Each structure stands twice: as C-alpha cells, then as structure tokens.
Amino acid sequence: MAVDQIKRLYESMPAKLDQARRRFGRPLTLAEKILVAHADDFAKQEWSRGKAQLRLRVDRVALQDATGQMALLQFMQAGKKQAAVPSTVHCDHLIRAESGAAEDTQRAINENREVYDFLYSVSKKYGIGFWKPGAGIIHQVVLENYAFPGGLMIGADSHTPNAGGLGMVAIGVGGADCGEAMAGLAWEVLDPKLVGVHLTGKLAGWSSPKDVITYLCGLLTVKGGTNKIIEYFGPGAESISATGKGTICNMGAELGATTSLFHFDDRMAAYLRATERADIARLAEQSREHLVSDPEVARDPRKFYDEVVEINLSELEPHIVGPHSPDRARPVSKLAAEVKKEGWPAGIRQALIGSCTNSSYEDMRRAAHIAMQALKAGLKAKTPFLVTPGSERIYQTIKRDGIMDTFQKIGGTVLANACGPCIGQWKRSDVGKEETNTIVSSFNRNFPGRNDGSASTLSFLTSPEIVTALAFGGTLEFDPVHGTIPGPDGKPFRFTAPEGEELPAQGFVRGEEGFEAPAADGESVQVVIAPNSERLQLLQPFPRWDGHDFGELPILVKTKGKTTTDHISPAGAWLRFRGHLDRISDNMFLGAVNAFTGEAGKGVNPITGEAGKTFTQNARDLKAKGVSWIVIGDENYGEGSSREHAAMSPRYLGCKVVIVKSFARIHETNLKKQGILPLTFAKTSDYDLFEQSDRVSVRGLGALTPGKPVEVVIHKPGGKTVTIQCNHTMTEEQIEWFKAGSALNALK
Numbered sequence: 220m221a222v223d224q225i226k227r228l229y230e231s232m233p234a235k236l237d238q239a240r241r242r243f244g245r246p247l248t249l250a251e252k253i254l255v256a257h258a259d260d261f262a263k264q265e266w267s268r269g270k271a272q273l274r275l276r277v278d279r280v281a282l283q284d285a286t287g288q289m290a291l292l293q294f295m296q297a298g299k300k301q302a303a304v305p306s307t308v309h310c311d312h313l314i315r316a317e318s319g320a321a322e323d324t325q326r327a328i329n330e331n332r333e334v335y336d337f338l339y340s341v342s343k344k345y346g347i348g349f350w351k352p353g354a355g356i357i358h359q360v361v362l363e364n365y366a367f368p369g370g371l372m373i374g375a376d377s378h379t380p381n382a383g384g385l386g387m388v389a390i391g392v393g394g395a396d397c398g399e400a401m402a403g404l405a406w407e408v409l410d411p412k413l414v415g416v417h418l419t420g421k422l423a424g425w426s427s428p429k430d431v432i433t434y435l436c437g438l439l440t441v442k443g444g445t446n447k448i449i450e451y452f453g454p455g456a457e458s459i460s461a462t463g464k465g466t467i468c469n470m471g472a473e474l475g476a477t478t479s480l481f482h483f484d485d486r487m488a489a490y491l492r493a494t495e496r497a498d499i500a501r502l503a504e505q506s507r508e509h510l511v512s513d514p515e516v517a518r519d520p521r522k523f524y525d526e527v528v529e530i531n532l533s534e535l536e537p538h539i540v541g542p543h544s545p546d547r548a549r550p551v552s553k554l555a556a557e558v559k560k561e562g563w564p565a566g567i568r569q570a571l572i573g574s575c576t577n578s579s580y581e582d583m584r585r586a587a588h589i590a591m592q593a594l595k596a597g598l599k600a601k602t603p604f605l606v607t608p609g610s611e612r613i614y615q616t617i618k619r620d621g622i623m624d625t626f627q628k629i630g631g632t633v634l635a636n637a638c639g640p641c642i643g644q645w646k647r648s649d650v651g652k653e654e655t656n657t658i659v660s661s662f663n664r665n666f667p668g669r670n671d672g673s674a675s676t677l678s679f680l681t682s683p684e685i686v687t688a689l690a691f692g693g694t695l696e697f698d699p700v701h702g703t704i705p706g707p708d709g710k711p712f713r714f715t716a717p718e719g720e721e722l723p724a725q726g727f728v729r730g731e732e733g734f735e736a737p738a739a740d741g742e743s744v745q746v747v748i749a750p751n752s753e754r755l756q757l758l759q760p761f762p763r764w765d766g767h768d769f770g771e772l773p774i775l776v777k778t779k780g781k782t783t784t785d786h787i788s789p790a791g792a793w794l795r796f797r798g799h800l801d802r803i804s805d806n807m808f809l810g811a812v813n814a815f816t817g818e819a820g821k822g823v824n825p826i827t828g829e830a831g832k833t834f835t836q837n838a839r840d841l842k843a844k845g846v847s848w849i850v851i852g853d854e855n856y857g858e859g860s861s862r863e864h865a866a867m868s869p870r871y872l873g874c875k876v877v878i879v880k881s882f883a884r885i886h887e888t889n890l891k892k893q894g895i896l897p898l899t900f901a902k903t904s905d906y907d908l909f910e911q912s913d914r915v916s917v918r919g920l921g922a923l924t925p926g927k928p929v930e931v932v933i934h935k936p937g938g939k940t941v942t943i944q945c946n947h948t949m950t951e952e953q954i955e956w957f958k959a960g961s962a963l964n965a966l967k
C-alpha cells in the first residue's frame with residue numbers, strides 16, 4: 220500500500236475514533252480502533268461483541284500458491300478488470316524439501332510450471348503483485364514489505380495474523396472472502412470478543428517469544444481464541460522485538476483466534492526502518508496515540524476486555540508443545556518425565572528451524588549462538604538439522620553474516636525460502652512409513668501427518684534456540700536450560716543462554732527478492748488453463764437450494780475427536796491438486812477418525828453397506844445415485860488451516876449439512892460460503908445419538924431465520940425417530956448464500 224494511503228488512513232482516524240468513543244460511551248482498545256477506522260459504514264454498523272456482523276473495508280489481501288488458486292478462480296468469476304485493493308500472491312507452499320534450496324526450487328518450478336504460470340498470468344492481468352517461488356513465505360514477506368501499524372488485511376492463510384507483530388489487524392480467511400474483497404465488496408466478520416494479554420517483566424535468557432504463545436496455547440487451548448482478538452499490551456511488550464511479536468501473533472492461529480496484535484512501539488518503528496520503511500515509521504510515530512489503546516484501557520483493562528490474562532515474562536520458562544496438538548504444553552524442564560510416562564520415543568530423529576513462525580534474523584542469530592557454543596566445545600549435532608529461512612532477504616543476510624556458515628558447519632541443510640516440511644512438502648527417507656518417531660521444530664502446527672504425511676511421527680514445537688540445543692542433545696530427555704550433555708572430553712557440557720541481536724548491524728541485504736509487478740494494462744494478458752489439466756479446473760457454480768427440506772440423508776461420516784482441516788483435506792502430496800476440485804476431492808476425510816469404527820479415512824457405504832472404502836469412494840457412489848449426505852462432527856471441527864477445499868470437496872461430492880459440537884471460525888465461514896448448512900447441537904451430548912444406519916432430516920429450511928434454531932430428526936432403522944434442536948449462526952445475507960447455493964452464486 221502506498222505511503223500516501225497510509226497517511227490518509229491515519230489522518231482519518233481521530234475523527235472516526237472520536238465518533239466511536241461518543242457512540243460507545245467509553246475509551247477504545249487498539250483492536251477496536253482499527254475495526255472502527257475500517258468500517259464500511261460506521262453510522263449504519265451495529266457493534267456488539269460476539270453478536271454483530273461487521274462489514275469492513277480491508278487495506279490489503281494476501282494470497283499464497285496453495286489456497287490462492289481457488290481464491291483467484293473465484294475472483295475471476297466476478298468479471299472485474301483489476302483487483303480493487305492492493306493484493307499479492309506468494310509462491311511458497313509448493314516447494315518440496317528434498318535436497319536443498321537451489322535444487323528443490325528448480326524442481327518445484329519444473330513440476331508446478333502450469334500452476335505458477337496460471338498464478339503469474341492472473342496476477343499480471345488483474346494488478347496483483349507476484350512473488351516468485353523461492354522469494355519467501357507469505358507471512359515473512361508480508362511483514363517485511365506490506366504490514367503496517369493500524370492497517371486491516373485479510374489473507375487466504377490462517378497464519379496471516381503474523382502481521383499483528385507490526386500492530387496490524389490481519390485475519391486468515393477462506394479464498395472466497397479474498398476473492399470478494401478483491402472484487403470490491405466489503406468484507407464481513409463476526410464482531411470479535413477481546414482478550415487482553417497483560418505482559419509484565421522482561422523476556423530474558425532462554426525464554427523467547429515462542430514461549431509466550433506456546434504457554435498461552437496450553438492455557439487457553441486450541442479453541443480458546445475462537446471469535447476473539449487477542450490484544451497484547453503492558454510494559455513487557457517492549458522487551459519483545461517486532462519479529463518476536465510476529466511469532467506470537469502468528470501462532471495465535473493455534474488458539475483459533477480471529478487475530479492477535481500488539482500496540483505500536485519503538486521496536487516496531489525500528490523494524491520498519493530496518494526494512495526500508497522509515498517514512499511509514501515516521502507517520503506511525505506521529506499517530507502513535509491512535510495506534511495504541513486509550514490510556515484508560517491500559518489503566519483498567521478488566522473494564523474494557525472480555526477477558527484478561529496476566530503473564531510475567533520474567534517468570535516464563537521455555538515451553539515445548541506436542542505431540543499432535545499445539546496446546547499439549549509444558550515447560551521444557553517437565554518434558555523428560557512425561558516422555559517416560561507416555562512411552563514416547565525420546566530419541567530425536569530430525570530437528571528443524573525456520574518457517575513463517577520463527578525465521579527472523581533474531582531467531583537465526585540466537586540459534587546460531589547455540590550452535591557456535593557446541594562447535595567450540597567440539598560437539599557434533601546428533602540429528603539432521605534443517606533450516607527454512609522465511610525470505611530471500613533473511614537468507615541473504617544470514618549468509619553474509621556467517622550464520623549460514625555456522626549452520627552448515629554443524630551439518631545443517633538450508634532449504635528453500637518456503638513452507639517445505641511445515642506442510643508435508645518433505646521427502647524424508649530416514650524412517651519407515653509407520654515407524655513411530657520423534658521430531659522437533661520451531662513451526663506452529665503439529666497435527667498428525669502434517670510434516671511428513673505419517674501420523675506415526677510425533678512432532679514437538681518449541682523455540683528455534685531450544686530446537687538447536689536439542690539437536691545436540693539428541694533426546695527429549697535433555698533439558699538445555701538446566702541439564703548437561705557429555706562433551707567430547709567426557710566432561711559434562713552446559714549451554715549458556717542464547718544471545719542475538721534482533722536486527723542486523725549492517726542492515727538487511729536486499730538480495731534477489733523475486734517480485735514481479737503486474738502489467739500497467741492487463742487487458743491483453745491471457746490467462747490459460749489447459750482443458751485437460753490435472754492441476755487446474757475452472758469452477759462450475761454449485762446448484763441452488765431446491766427449496767425443499769432435507770429428508771432422510773445418510774451419514775457419510777461421523778468423526779471422533781480432533782477433526783482439523785488436515786484431517787478433512789490433507790496437504791502434503793495433495794497440494795498438487797489445490798486448483799482442481801475434482802482431483803483434490805479424492806483426499807476428502809482421509810485423516811478423519813470414523814466414530815463408528817475408530818479407523819481413519821474409511822467408512823461403510825450407507826446405501827450398499829459395503830465396508831473398507833474411503834469416504835470419497837462412498838461419497839462418489841452416493842453422488843452417482845443422486846443421494847446427498849450429512850457429516851456429524853466433534854468439538855472445534857475444522858480447526859487449523861483456512862483451506863476452503865475442506866468445505867468445497869464435501870459440497871462438490873454432495874454434502875448438505877455438517878452438524879458438530881462446535882466449529883473453528885474460518886471453516887464455519889467456508890462452509891457457509893460454499894452453500895453447506897453448518898449446525899451445532901443445542902445439547903452437546905446429542906452427538907451420541909447418531910448411529911451408522913440412521914437417516915437425518917432437517918426441517919423448516921424455508922423459514923431459516925438468524926438466531927432461530929432448526930429441527931433435526933434422526934430416523935432410526937426400526938422406524939423410531941428422535942427430534943433434536945440445532946443452532947446456526949447465519950445472518951440474513953448468509954441465508955441468501957445458502958439458498959443461492961453459494962456466496963458466489965448470490966453475488967452474481
């Protein structure tokens with residue numbers, strides 16, 4: 220966004236904020252200020268936390284190459300000449316880690332040429348900035364180039380909140396939301412509740428920003444942040460660098476939070492200057508009072524936030540979370556005992572640092588400081604050590620400053636500036652397919668199967684400095700903070716706490732950054748999709764609702780326990796088909812645990828009774844027979860990624876209704892957008908009523924009304940019926956999406 224647009228935004232803030240203070244009759248928090256400043260129509264807008272639907276104007280849209288394909292295919296259907304808001308596409312998810320940066324990037328370019336060409340030509344045509352493969356991971360590149368205090372951004376990726384490290388309200392959404400904002404529509408979100416995190420004390424020693432968020436994950440759990448903004452404030456915030464703040468906000472996605480953000484401060488200004496944005500730093504400094512909460516809020520936070528959490532950073536111990544869920548947290552010092560108790564393999568097979576969560580200069584410096592200590596002592600890393608830098612700028616800078624050299628000396632492999640092993644783009648040959656094994660990384664997610672496609676891999680997440688120390692210890696039983704490992708001389712060796720400056724003393728190297736500006740006039744640019752492509756497929760509109768209630772639908776799947784988007788629509792090798800709805804639908808529910816059998820990915824065909832087929836095979840059979848179906852799910856259904864494929868594949872193969880105990884925010888919206896009815900049990904225990912051979916009817920759809928429950932009838936095989944109540948959160952407009960068959964149909 221051009222500097223003069225930021226200037227105009229800041230100039231408009233005082234009047235808008237005053238208006239809001241008058242209307243609400245109280246001072247404002249920072250999140251509220253940003254939401255108010257971006258209201259589509261402040262006067263008409265209803266404001267009620269947890270209830271109102273906000274209509275906002277976003278400053279920017281960010282897309283990556285996996286979800287971006289669907290987002291752009293949907294945007295193209297809107298028939299616009301140009302994207303209405305500044306937007307960028309980042310090629311980061313499709314590069315598979317195999318043998319190192321240069322080769323992996325080249326291989327990806329060859330394998331994904333068709334997709335990259337598509338993204339490039341669409342970008343060029345519609346005025347969208349394009350970041351080439353290898354240029355960096357979306358959130359790091361956005362932080363370095365586009366994020367700014369007080370802005371509002373949406374991104375087709377759940378870790379978009381990373382930009383909260385620079386005081387931006389940045390929200391992860393489905394591709395349809397992005398496509399619509401790019402087509403010039405206001406963007407809608409549920410007015411979030413506000414959680415204030417009051418930081419006191421100071422981060423020091425081994426404790427790092429990662430520990431703030433892994434600790435919070437343990438405290439609030441993976442659904443603790445649903446429909447809430449987490450706002451960090453207090454004197455402790457100043458002891459955290461802007462990139463460290465980014466780490467904390469990034470992983471707020473693991474709390475299910477709408478977003479997370481910090482108040483503007485000098486650390487942010489320093490980062491803006493270091494990334495060649497002194498003009499924005501100056502503007503923000505001049506508008507400082509609007510880029511933090513009002514002073515009354517800081518004095519008495521409990522009056523203004525819905526919840527307040529206190530963290531004394533001086534007392535915060537390094538934490539580690541996992542396996543299989545980011546909220547399984549404990550201090551590193553308590554891990555060894557738990558490993559013994561649970562019988563997890565203590566030996567670490569791989570140690571990985573980097574990713575969009577933790578690849579700042581500071582992270583790399585601190586990790587290198589640990590590595591240097593070990594090198595000096597003559598120690599060798601006991602596990603392979605993989606590094607994914609977040610951007611070309613980081614890569615070039617750590618290369619110049621000798622950090623890369625240190626990593627290479629300990630036997631590390633530097634991977635492309637891309638997602639790689641974080642999203643299952645990892646060709647790993649050191650363990651058998653079903654071998655239970657342990658890995659540690661500085662990433663943000665650790666759902667089963669996430670990193671290498673194997674649910675037998677136990678993935679633990681912690682700070683890059685702890686990961687590096689663990690690579691030398693080689694076991695989860697080593698506590699780098701308090702423990703020792705044998706040195707080459709047999710004497711115990713103890714690490715000292717990591718150190719590392721937050722910004723490079725000599726400035727960042729620009730490097731070859733891989734940005735392509737769009738064409739000045741995109742009219743003549745052709746977007747090509749080969750008709751026989753297996754990677755890309757133009758979308759056909761979903762059929763409209765036929766006006767009838769849903770009668771006696773079979774249950775395709777009832778899921779048990781965690782059902783993340785990685786369970787519903789796995790990534791890894793499937794990323795290949797993200798632009799081809801039919802092909803990718805073969806992965807539907809492959810990771811979901813069947814509540815009737817305990818088996819993952821497979822179920823009984825509800826019509827033929829045949830067992831042992833994948834859910835997709837059964838769904839395709841039902842579709843061929845013209846039978847629609849329903850999904851029953853557990854708590855926080857759809858947690859994790861923003862990928863709308865987790866809603867589109869079910870929709871495409873005939874799903875009408877998803878009834879669960881509770882939803883994750885992005886997924887619930889994605890279901891609505893694609894025309895599926897998302898319902899929650901009024902009584903959670905009604906989940907237990909559903910059995911394999913039941914049929915399910917949903918009544919009164921013609922009278923669907925915001926806030927009014929719907930009646931669901933369970934038909935038991937003997938003819939007995941049970942009627943239960945289910946809730947929905949659809950607004951008038953969202954009910955129109957349902958009737959039209961999808962939000963996109965409603966728009967046309």
Ligand code: MIC
Nearest residue numbers: 285286376377378860861862
């Ligand atoms: C993730 O971290 O799960 C991803 C891969 O970045 C996803 C996006 C995707 O599925 O493409 C996300 O976080 O939204």
Ligand code: SF4
Nearest residue numbers: 378574575638641642
């Ligand atoms: Fe990429 Fe992993 Fe970050 Fe998602 S969380 S954007 S897959 S690095």
